[in-house]
Amino acid sequence: xxxxxxxxxxxxxxxxxxxxxxxxxxxxxxxxxxxxxxxxxxxxxxxxxxxxxxxxxxxxxxxxxxxxxxxxxxxxxxxxxxxxxxxxxxxxxxxxxxxxxxxxxxxxxxxxxxxxxxxxxxxxxxxxxxxxxxxxxxxxxxxxxxxxxxxxxxxxxxxxxxxxxxxxxxxxxxxxxxxxxxxxxxxxxxxxxxxxxxxxxxxxxxxxxxxxxxxxxxxxxxxxxxxxxxxxxxxxxxxxxxxxxxxxxxxxxxxxxxxxxxxxxxxxxxxxxxxxxxxxxxxxxxxxxxxxxxxxxxxxxxxxxxxxxxxxxxxxxxxxxxxxxxxxxxxxxxxxxxxxxxxxxxxxxxxxxxxxxxxxxxxxxxxxxxxxxxxxxxxxxxxxxxxxxxxxxxxxxxxxxxxxxxxxxxxxxxxxxxxxxxxxxxxxxxxxxxxxxxxxxxxxxxxxxxxxxxxxxxxxxxxxxxxxxxxxxxxxxxxxxxxxxxxxxxxxxxxxxxxxxxxxxxxxxxxxxxxxxxxxxxxxxxxxxxxxxxxxxxxxxxxxxxxxxxxxxxxxxxxxxxxx
Amino acid sequence: xxxxxxxxxxxxxxxxxxxxxxxxxxxxxxxxxxxxxxxxxxxxxxxxxxxxxxxxxxxxxxxxxxxxxxxxxxxxxxxxxxxxxxxxxxxxxxxxxxxxxxxxxxxxxxxxxxxxxxxxxxxxxxxxxxxxxxxxxxxxxxxxxxxxxxxxxxxxxxxxxxxxxxxxxxxxxxxxxxxxxxxxxxxxxxxxxxxxxxxxxxxxxxxxxxxxxxxxxxxxxxxxxxxxxxxxxxxxxxxxxxxxxxxxxxxxxxxxxxxxxxxxxxxxxxxxxxxxxxxxxxxxxxxxxxxxxxxxxxxxxxxxxxxxxxxxxxxxxxxxxxxxxxxxxxxxxxxxxxxxxxxxxxxxxxxxxxxxx
Ligand SMILES: Nc1ncnc2c1ncn2[C@@H]1O[C@H](COP(=O)(O)OP(=O)(O)OP(=O)(O)O)[C@@H](O)[C@H]1O
Ligand SMILES: [Mg+2]
Numbered sequence: 001x002x003x004x005x006x007x008x009x010x011x012x013x014x015x016x017x018x019x020x021x022x023x024x025x026x027x028x029x030x031x032x033x034x035x036x037x038x039x040x041x042x043x044x045x046x047x048x049x050x051x052x053x054x055x056x057x058x059x060x061x062x063x064x065x066x067x068x069x070x071x072x073x074x075x076x077x078x079x080x081x082x083x084x085x086x087x088x089x090x091x092x093x094x095x096x097x098x099x100x101x102x103x104x105x106x107x108x109x110x111x112x113x114x115x116x117x118x119x120x121x122x123x124x125x126x127x128x129x130x131x132x133x134x135x136x137x138x139x140x141x142x143x144x145x146x147x148x149x150x151x152x153x154x155x156x157x158x159x160x161x162x163x164x165x166x167x168x169x170x171x172x173x174x175x176x177x178x179x180x181x182x183x184x185x186x187x188x189x190x191x192x193x194x195x196x197x198x199x200x201x202x203x204x205x206x207x208x209x210x211x212x213x214x215x216x217x218x219x220x221x222x223x224x225x226x227x228x229x230x231x232x233x234x235x236x237x238x239x240x241x242x243x244x245x246x247x248x249x250x251x252x253x254x255x256x257x258x259x260x261x262x263x264x265x266x267x268x269x270x271x272x273x274x275x276x277x278x279x280x281x282x283x284x285x286x287x288x289x290x291x292x293x294x295x296x297x298x299x300x301x302x303x304x305x306x307x308x309x310x311x312x313x314x315x316x317x318x319x320x321x322x323x324x325x326x327x328x329x330x331x332x333x334x335x336x337x338x339x340x341x342x343x344x345x346x347x348x349x350x351x352x353x354x355x356x357x358x359x360x361x362x363x364x365x366x367x368x369x370x371x372x373x374x375x376x377x378x379x380x381x382x383x384x385x386x387x388x389x390x391x392x393x394x395x396x397x398x399x400x401x402x403x404x405x406x407x408x409x410x411x412x413x414x415x416x417x418x419x420x421x422x423x424x425x426x427x428x429x430x431x432x433x434x435x436x437x438x439x440x441x442x443x444x445x446x447x448x449x450x451x452x453x454x455x456x457x458x459x460x461x462x463x464x465x466x467x468x469x470x471x472x473x474x475x476x477x478x479x480x481x482x483x484x485x486x487x488x489x490x491x492x493x494x495x496x497x498x499x500x501x502x503x504x505x506x507x508x509x510x511x512x513x514x515x516x517x518x519x520x521x522x523x524x525x526x527x528x529x530x531x532x533x534x535x536x537x538x539x540x541x542x543x544x545x546x547x548x549x550x551x552x553x554x555x556x557x558x559x560x561x562x563x564x
Numbered sequence: 565x566x567x568x569x570x571x572x573x574x575x576x577x578x579x580x581x582x583x584x585x586x587x588x589x590x591x592x593x594x595x596x597x598x599x600x601x602x603x604x605x606x607x608x609x610x611x612x613x614x615x616x617x618x619x620x621x622x623x624x625x626x627x628x629x630x631x632x633x634x635x636x637x638x639x640x641x642x643x644x645x646x647x648x649x650x651x652x653x654x655x656x657x658x659x660x661x662x663x664x665x666x667x668x669x670x671x672x673x674x675x676x677x678x679x680x681x682x683x684x685x686x687x688x689x690x691x692x693x694x695x696x697x698x699x700x701x702x703x704x705x706x707x708x709x710x711x712x713x714x715x716x717x718x719x720x721x722x723x724x725x726x727x728x729x730x731x732x733x734x735x736x737x738x739x740x741x742x743x744x745x746x747x748x749x750x751x752x753x754x755x756x757x758x759x760x761x762x763x764x765x766x767x768x769x770x771x772x773x774x775x776x777x778x779x780x781x782x783x784x785x786x787x788x789x790x791x792x793x794x795x796x797x798x799x800x801x802x803x804x805x806x807x808x809x810x811x812x813x814x815x816x817x818x819x820x821x822x823x824x825x826x827x828x829x830x831x832x833x834x835x836x837x838x839x840x841x842x843x844x845x846x847x848x849x850x851x852x853x854x855x856x857x858x859x860x861x862x863x864x865x866x867x868x869x870x871x872x873x874x875x876x877x878x879x880x881x882x883x884x885x886x887x888x889x890x891x892x893x894x895x896x897x898x899x900x901x902x903x904x905x906x907x908x909x910x911x912x913x914x915x916x917x918x919x920x921x
Binding site: 181183184190192193198201206 | 619620621640641642643644645646647648650651652654656657658667668671672712715716719725
């Protein structure tokens with residue numbers, strides 16, 4: 001051996017540890033764009049709308065009003081019913097996918113994921129097209145002398161939400177099932193339990209945390225959704241908290257920002273209680289398998305396989321019905337408020353003529369937001385999973401807050417604090433981009449953190465010990481390994497950002513109108529043909545984007561949605 | 565030999581294929597009531613597959629499995645009444661120790677008092693009485709394994725199946741646990757099929773051993789038979805250390821390329837001779853030269869009561885090992901000495917691996 005290879009003298013960059021800086025920056029941003037608006041809302045809710053006094057006046061008024069109380073009950077009812085329906089659809093699907101291989105499995109899975117593409121309000125609108133007062137199913141049934149139950153209100157909102165959100169249940173529960181060690185089920189079988197007994201006594205208890213998480217996500221999704229109840233609740237007739245907050249805040253005849261803030265806080269409180277409840281219930285005992293579980297899939301061939309395929313396909317077809325209906329309808333002629341069985345491009349013609357900047361705005365805003373989400377989210381995702389300091393913990397928590405805060409609440413918060421200096425953002429593109437980023441950043445941080453947790457720390461230590469500076473080691477070693485997480489996070493973030501409605505509906509002005517807003521407005525009060533055309537464009541562009549991400553992810557052997 | 569009579573467990577020409585790969589290639593095996601029969605073989609030889617066929621988790625493509633004269637074909641795992649102990653413990657993480665042990669009893673709808681009594685008894689037997697209310701995440705590996713054992717035994721199964729139950733434990737615990745398993749199994753008299761690829765474990769725990777290779781059973785016999793009378797070259801090689809010598813058989817004599825010649829019956833063919841490492845000793849003047857091998861001592865490793873010499877044959881340069889008692893006067897490293905073997909202890913195998921002498 002002769003001497004050693006000298007390392008270059010460490011320059012400034014080589015010694016730079018960028019992570020605390022990034023963490024601090026992200027934390028500051030979260031303070032401004034999450035803590036401040038929500039804090040302001042909380043404060044406002046305690047300032048009496050009538051009296052101007054500090055105290056619980058607004059809350060007292062809220063619970064004194066039967067209309068407000070109804071909104072609360074309605075929210076909880078559709079939340080519970082929607083969650084139940086989504087579980088009933090999603091859990092059997094997850095079981096089928098986690099345990100069996102059957103013909104058409106892959107194709108049907110794509111269809112399941114596709115049904116996540118259409119934003120909830122598009123689904124709601126499709127339900128009206130099918131089951132509304134003059135929907136084609138309603139008319140058809142009427143022709144047979146049948147009167148269907150009205151789709152407006154509890155049943156319709158629950159169904160529409162559930163059919164939009166069941167893929168979440170599918171993904172989360174399947175992920176949980178995949179981690180259940182197969183030998184546990186075999187042990188149960190060898191001890192004398194039949195298939196149903198094993199599922200009830202071993203499999204389901206073990207995936208209970210996943211079930212609870214899925215139920216929580218769906219419930220939050222239903223309760224915080226603005227578009228679906230706005231369309232299927234017919235405005236004021238079936239109020240829920242999200243639509244109530246919106247109309248209280250933006251009502252043309254005497255807005256009541258104090259009451260709006262109070263409503264927001266009640267919505268937030270529900271979310272908080274649920275999150276903590278699920279945490280408590282699933283965190284009591286760790287049942288995650290250390291071995292990582294798994295095991296092969298049982299192949300179903302012949303009649304059994306066909307039956308399984310048929311059952312799964314039928315379920316998924318029903319779930320995709322709303323999207324199909326909207327897409328087909330967009331090419332149908334409209335007379336009055338009824339589609340005619342004749343194809344035409346007139347709807348697109350009208351839609352494009354009336355669109356203004358909506359599509360362009362959407363593309364730019366979603367594009368900018370996605371870039372910010374990716375860069376910030378990947379960095380922060382790495383930071384919070386590798387550092388254990390107080391800052392990292394606080395940042396992790398603060399970033400997850402918008403995940404459970406309904407979009408309408410955040411939108412109202414933004415409108416409240418950013419309408420005056422020092423940060424006058426009302427009416428700008430910035431405010432919409434900001435709300436996009438803040439709302440969907442959690443997807444990216446979670447997705448990346450999940451991957452980073454699995455990357456052996458030793459790899460980075462090895463890189464350091466071999467003389468590479470931290471940042472360059474990150475770039476050469478960690479970033480390539482994080483790629484699947486980044487792609488998965490970006491794919492979800494893209495779809496969610498592009499079709500964001502709940503917050504932007506509060507914040508948009510004429511020049512910053514987006515495609516989802518245009519679609520929503522036509523669906524709620526305008527031309528049903530144009531609504532279908534806008535919705536189809538929305539779903540189509542989201543799909544194209546997703547397809548690009550899937551292509552990017554292909555060959556990396558990773559199609560799972562990491563953060564789930 | 566035991567177990568020749570219609571066994572408690574009878575496996576008849578079982579075949580299992582995965583696609584085009586044959587994992588079990590016509591396995592026939594039987595186990596007598598109350599014995600421990602070990603499946604021993606290298607990784608991938610089909611031990612787990614055979615065990616899972618017996619347990620009913622896999623359906624054989626051909627052949628039959630019967631327990632106590634009752635055919636198990638078409639019987640689902642939960643109706644077979646077989647206890648299974650898993651390599652990764654498979655202790656239910658959401659149930660306490662007592663609930664784990666009670667699981668199979670509950671499935672059998674025993675009255676609560678009876679369940680409590682049996683669970684307590686089973687836990688006492690595996691020395692876990694104090695931990696009845698603990699959850700598995702607060703148990704050590706050995707404790708989890710004992711929960712798995714108690715859980716499988718408490719249902720008084722027809723047959724106990726164990727798939728490398730000790731392989732996740734550390735060396736010391738492994739030895740303790742295997743004695744414990746053996747004691748308990750004797751006490752209860754449960755017929756046990758035990759899977760391992762650890763030959764020492766197999767020799768220590770088994771009444772009989774079935775050596776497997778590539779989906780076939782090469783030899784079944786007591787540990788002593790397997791070790792001392794291997795029926796197949798693979799068995800001789802797999803169990804215990806062996807040195808192999810190439811040679812040619814003809815005219816009732818096996819002539820080794822290395823020099824020695826020993827009498828051996830059989831048709832003329834290339835053949836191989838296997839010598840256990842402990843069957844070589846320093847030659848004396850009384851040893852005939854045709855049973856002696858001159859070799860240089862390349863290295864000596866002291867292993868306690870024995871010393872292992874690495875030898876290089878003169879003049880061919882082939883390597884071999886010899887385990888000699890450490891208290892004997894040993895030739896120093898680098899020296900050349902003569903080593904002798906007893907032809908009665910040499911095993912000769914034909915070109916296809918079958919035993920000739
Ligand atoms: N589900 C399966 N599909 C395809 N091949 C399989 C399957 N299960 C097992 N095999 C193959 O069958 C052979 C026997 O596997 P088995 O698990 O029985 O081995 P084993 O003797 O238990 O090995 P080990 O000591 O490593 O546990 C292996 O080559 C394995 O790859
Ligand atoms: Mg095995």
